Amino acid sequence: MGARARLRGAVDRLEPPPRAVDWSLFAFVLAEAATGLVSFTVGVPEGWPVFWLHRALGVGVVALLAWKLARVRRRLTDPSLWRRSTALSVLTLVAALGALSTGVAWVFGLDVRVSYWTLLSVHVGFGLALVPLVAAHATTRFRLPRRVDFERRRTAVRYFALLAAGGATYRLQQGINDALDTAGADRRFTGSQPREGDGNGSFPITSWVADDPDPIDRGDYRLSVDGLVSDPVELTAADLAAGHETEALLDCTSGWYTVQEWSGVRVGDLLEAAGGPEAAAGDEEATDREPAYVRFTSVTGYRWSLPLAEAEDALLATHVGGERLSHGHGAPARLVAPDRRGFQWVKWVTRVEVRSEYDLGQWVVTLVSGFD
Ligand SMILES: Nc1nc2c(c(=O)[nH]1)N[C@H]1C(S)=C(S)[C@@H](COP(=O)(O)O)O[C@H]1N2
Numbered sequence: 252m253g254a255r256a257r258l259r260g261a262v263d264r265l266e267p268p269p270r271a272v273d274w275s276l277f278a279f280v281l282a283e284a285a286t287g288l289v290s291f292t293v294g295v296p297e298g299w300p301v302f303w304l305h306r307a308l309g310v311g312v313v314a315l316l317a318w319k320l321a322r323v324r325r326r327l328t329d330p331s332l333w334r335r336s337t338a339l340s341v342l343t344l345v346a347a348l349g350a351l352s353t354g355v356a357w358v359f360g361l362d363v364r365v366s367y368w369t370l371l372s373v374h375v376g377f378g379l380a381l382v383p384l385v386a387a388h389a390t391t392r393f394r395l396p397r398r399v400d401f402e403r404r405r406t407a408v409r410y411f412a413l414l415a416a417g418g419a420t421y422r423l424q425q426g427i428n429d430a431l432d433t434a435g436a437d438r439r440f441t442g443s444q445p446r447e448g449d450g451n452g453s454f455p456i457t458s459w460v461a462d463d464p465d466p467i468d469r470g471d472y473r474l475s476v477d478g479l480v481s482d483p484v485e486l487t488a489a490d491l492a493a494g495h496e497t498e499a500l501l502d503c504t505s506g507w508y509t510v511q512e513w514s515g516v517r518v519g520d521l522l523e524a525a526g527g528p529e530a531a532a533g534d535e536e537a538t539d540r541e542p543a544y545v546r547f548t549s550v551t552g553y554r555w556s557l558p559l560a561e562a563e564d565a566l567l568a569t570h571v572g573g574e575r576l577s578h579g580h581g582a583p584a585r586l587v588a589p590d591r592r593g594f595q596w597v598k599w600v601t602r603v604e605v606r607s608e609y610d611l612g613q614w615v616v617t618l619v620s621g622f623d
């Protein structure tokens with residue numbers, strides 16, 4: 252038996268029964284959406300498994316889709332078999348191929364821009380569209396999975412092998428990137444590509460959805476530092492030029508990163524200027540009102556919170572690469588939160604507030620701020 256025949260044999264043995272292929276595709280797409288979204292919140296290298304799982308699942312989807320298409324292709328190519336649901340099937344297939352092809356191209360470091368979106372943002376768009384499409388597609392040919400489809404131990408082995416093959420494929424791909432020195436070789440563990448240079452002009456201005464405020468007049472600007480502090484204060488732009496410096500890496504979920512020298516005021520010093528964090532006094536439930544988070548709010552309402560200790564070490568930056576921040580990058584002051592993803596680095600900060608509670612609303616507000 253030749254090597255090709257043997258590989259074919261191995262691939263055939265991996266193929267799950269038809270109903271299991273359908274349900275696995277559904278489950279894999281959901282898992283892709285989940286790992287993709289979770290990966291947006293990961294900025295530390297220890298979070299690498301989320302990214303690897305996303306890639307391995309993606310290779311798994313390629314295999315499952317190939318098996319599925321081999322089985323159903325006549326339903327697509329033979330017009331006499333077309334039904335109303337065929338249109339939905341085709342749309343689902345297009346979204347799946349869109350998500351897979353942009354994902355693969357991204358991994359190889361392709362950096363084309365589709366109007367003002369990066370290829371990675373287009374990938375996310377296809378991926379998010381795929382979830383409802385796959386769900387609707389599943390209901391048109393709804394057949395409950397049967398125990399026998401998944402029962403045998405062979406099934407577990409199969410899925411494990413599928414994911415392992417996915418991981419191995421990605422590893423192999425990294426080797427190709429290195430050998431051919433493609434742009435993909437410089438990517439971070441998050442998949443983001445580098446933007447080189449120092450200062451305002453060297454990296455993109457990115458607003459997450461709709462934030463686009465008018466420039467803030469330096470003379471009129473006030474920053475309030477309040478919440479659970481002993482002496483709330485209002486500071487001017489001049490008060491913030493405290494000259495604390497730090498090098499930090501900004502990694503945007505649209506797929507680029509940059510390392511810059513930021514300067515401004517340490518948030519811990521800012522809180523000291525307001526007398527320091529202090530539990531709310533004089534009420535029975537004072538224990539529930541311990542300072543635990545610092546919330547940074549933009550002039551647009553966009554906001555994010557960091558745990559107190561992390562926030563104290565963060566920077567409210569007024570300068571980047573030795574230049575005063577430009578309006579687009581958040582002047583007069585923006586949050587620099589090392590190890591956090593870019594969307595958490597609030598720009599145009601006008602309020603710093605010590606709070607006792609986690610702010611669940613921030614997840615929604617970052618999506619809708621800027622809309623009137
Ligand atoms: N107020 C506000 N802050 C924001 C954003 C925004 O839309 N509004 N975008 C975030 C995103 S998604 C990123 S990646 C960084 C980008 O910073 P930059 O525009 O200086 O590159 O700012 C973050 N801070």
Ligand SMILES: [Mo]
Pocket residue numbers: 457459502503504505593594
């Ligand atoms: Mo971003």
